[in-house]
Amino acid sequence: MVSHAHQGTTSSALARLSVNVARLVGIRPHGYAHLPGMAPQHLDDDRFRTPSATAIRIAELTTVHAHWTEMSVLLARESSIGTLGVWDYLITSAPTPLEGIRDAAAYFAAVADPLTDGMRIAEDGERVTIGHVNRADIAHEAACGIRGYALGLYRRRLGEATGRCLVPLQVSLAAKAPPRHDALIELYGTRNIEFEAPASSITFRTADLNTPTPHAQPGLSTVLRRHAEQTLASAIPLHDWLDLFRTALASAHEGGAPTLSSVAQRMALSPRTLQRRLEEHGTTWSEEVETVRRDHITRLLHDTDLSVDSIATRSGYADARALRRAVKRWYGTTPAALRRAGHGGDAQAGV
Structure with missing residues (x-):
């Protein structure tokens, strides 16, 4: 379920953990609050994925204030079970810890950036070695802190299992x-x-990881794997400023017809600055509003039985005729045909 869209982002749960540790070492919020993905509506919502560049910057700030070993220990100490969401329970609820850590490696993208980070599990008879791979362009001290934390986290979760x-x-x-x-x-x-090893890893006895997990329940691992897949499928990756704008616009649209000034206020910008930033990203306010409206109308046609008149009213159109003209412009067909296509039917023109 991992797609290219997830690359370059990490889970908001991991971002919250990093922010917590940054505060513990004395970094004030003004040092990172302006970074993409740090707005409360994004940081506190598990649907959003934080830009990896933001996570890297916070790690680098942390190792300016504390040695990388302190960063590793603090991150591990603050990672109580559930801190990283469903990923934690993949390990602790599997029939055996070994099966759990395999699931954790398979769904590592649920917490980390699949482009730069990964887990590797090597099983060699009586030994199981769990490696942490990090290819991010990050300051050496911060990279050491992250690697050190990852190995400590694996040990903690396996011990809890x-x-x-x-x-x-x-x-x-x-x-x-x-x-x-x-x-x-x-x-x-x-x-x-x-x-000074070529790679970071932690090795356990296979026998220690093959013991039955006390809290395992039949079928629970299957449910958790499905939940991890759904988490990735429904995630909203925030890669850059344009992603942040689009989430703000979509949120404003849910409350009614969005205005330039209302969205600018959400983003703590002036309307003129917002327009200029959109131009810098090769788009305009009207184009973005049209896209949100199109996606909203398409979802309503596919997922509800609302009449075209009701959808027009909910979408800010004067009447059903105006909505039909818009659908014709977007898709070259009618709302009725678009609805049938969404239900798997014939997309021939209708009324």
Whole structure:
């Protein structure tokens, strides 16, 4: 269910976690609140996916105020079960922790950017190695913090799945050894930490991950996988300013006919600045309103039994005749034919 649209974005749940840790190390909101995806209506809504560039910037700000090891430990400490949504429960509710971590790798895009981040699981007889892949263009300290956190998170979730403290056989980090790494020893539960490794990974005994999960219920994993797929399918990726504008416009449209001034106010811009930004992105206010109205009318025709007159009224048209002219212009057909096409019927012209 992962598409190119998800690339370049992370879950808002992961963004909220990053913001929480940024606050803990003393970064004031004015340092990141202006970044794309940080508006409360986007950050607090799990439908939206935050631009990866925003997440990277917050990580970089964090490691300016704290050593990367502190960032790793804080992120892991603040990642209580459920913090990352359905992805967490894929691990803790599977029949075995090993099956859970496989599901987590398969649906890693539900939390992270599928373009730059991933999980790799290597099973070799008595050992299972979970690798974290990060290809983002990010400052070294911040990248180390993210890798360190990822391995700590995997250990924490697997421990929650087994109901006991898991001790890994080995931890490998693609990072230089810090002057002190007591915090990492506590995070990973072992002193066997290799630094300057080619890749970051954490290794467990296969037997530890093959024990039955205490909280597993028959069929629950199937439900959670389906939920993860639906989460990705319904996500609204925010890649840039134009995405932010379109979500604001769509939200305003749900409350009635949107105006330039009302949407500008939502985005904390003047109407003139909003028009200029749209021109910079190769579009105009009227074009964007037309697109939102077209999509709204198409959904109503496909998903409801409302009459054409009712749809015209709800969509801001003077009457059904004006709506029919618009549908003809957009699709070269009539509302009735468009409705039949949406229901799988014949799209021949109708009234």
